[in-house]
Amino acid sequence: MKGKVKIGMLVIVGIVILMGCYHKKSDYSSESNMKLESNQTPAIYPENQEQANVLKDFPDLFKAAVESNESVKDIGMYVIPGLLNTTSVTSNEANTIVDCKSMTPQGVTVVEGYVLISAYCHDHEHNSVLFVLDKDSHKYLKTIVLQDRSHAGGVTYDPKAKNIWVCGRYEDKAEIVAISLANLEKYDLNQKVQPIEYSQRVELPQLKRASVITYWNQAIYVGYFADHEEGRLEMYPVDEDGKMAGKLTKEQRIRTTIDLDKSNEKDTVVRELQGITFFKNQFFITQSYGALKDSKLLRFTYDAEKEVFLDSDVSKISDFPAHAEQISTYQNELFIIFESAAKPYRGIEKVWVDRVLSADLNKLMD
Template identity: 40%
Template sequence: MTATEDYLLISWYSYDPQYNSVIFVLDKHTHHYNKTVFLDGNPHIGGIVYDSVNQNIWIANDVHGGKHARVSVIALSTLERYQLHEEKKSITYMQTIELTELSRASFIGYKENDLFVGDFSQRHEGRLNKYGIDQKGKINATSIRKIRLLDDTPEPIPIPQKIQRVTFYKDTILLSQSFGKQHSKILIYKDTKDDYFLKKDVMKEIEVPSYMAQIYASGSSLYVLFESAAQRFRNEFDVEKVDRVLQLDLSMIGEGS
């Protein structure tokens, strides 16, 4: 999930290969559904972010069975013009690139004209690499910063099952933590170094309902999406259903606090 000046974009994928992955486009101001954008094939879209400088949309676009992380970028103008009933094909990408330093793109983030791509392929260590976006709105496969996320939590649960998404607000890094029917958490860290322990270095924790799926910071708002209202949870009466995108006020964090 990400937000542009006028739209809220929600990525969706299916485990059934007969269905394309898609982006649902909602009007950011009225909250009304606008349209559905078809992507090429059915990649696991591990994240979607908006590059406000170049007005492009980046997606984590890993191929099933691929050896390396892969991301693609779509021009916002292309998305605005796209109409499935007229074009009858998937949307066109500006660039698709393999990032050979990472085995997969588990999630992506954006901050100040830089793209961050995360890989949780290791059991108790995650990586978050930073890639500079050039004047054409594209990146190359060599990262300019490497962040490690180290597991010092007592639960014997691998990092990939603990951390799903990343976003940035001012001088902080926000990670979404969600597993099972336990309450989800938003973990907040000061963006001052390249090695972070999940428990020891956390600056603040915000508890939210279970099955949090995506977070995205835009301005002073944090958009939060849950999967608890999905069909597979509808008959589980002990799961609290959240079938709306929540908009939280990030000013409660405080600048630099």
């Protein structure tokens, strides 16, 4: 009799364990009531004013992004979600949900009423993502999972065709991918656990990597920048329907030595250029040199016929905190994102920026 009781208890325990395992898996299914979303708590500074205070050592930025926004909601700042925890996937298969602790922001752009942030897993274990924020309320709305683990170094928007373009990489080749605004708005990871669909994939054989991207005057500008090589900025026109054939129509080069300790060396190099954007007849570039070194914002007057931009073409330089990444323009604002508050850099910086900053472009140009 005792033997039968023991067997019965073992069977019951086994059933309970199996039910627990099944329940844990179903938590991640589309039928679960559990909401899949990324962390929305600031990684470093609990209050916006604390973030603002550490920018005082950067006069141009402080004037344009803090003093100009004193009466604006959240001092014009947007908390970068997902720095502590991001919901993503490990593959293109449904129901493979993971929590990524090392998601690293790279790109930022404004899309209609949204602010989009691109980010990649620094450990290269999880798919890259787009975070969607409400531009007016500054609230996090959702996470868009991309189809691979590429660097997602930049994101931009074609307002005519209503396409979002993201830097990517496929089979070791540079590419950019397009996501329609309609598809982005209807995407819901809670309804179907899989990456978002792309409307276009365009290979860029002329580039080693798509490092930066921006849309301007019905064309996509894509750049590749690396140590000891000239920066290359390539222009690819898009038609009225937003289609891009990947045909290069213009290539320009950027050579600067401003960031180097030995700027009088014979061979000039481009080093760590992270973002580019246009405003009126000007273009801006962010330059970043890694940990504990200030980034820079370089301003040029744009000339479509110019083949090479040099130090002498820089009209203004502004110091920024370390790890500045993409910049993008929206009306008279410059949106700026930094990667310094991501896990890989959180313990080594002296100044962190865990928010997207919006700066008055006219003040930056003074």
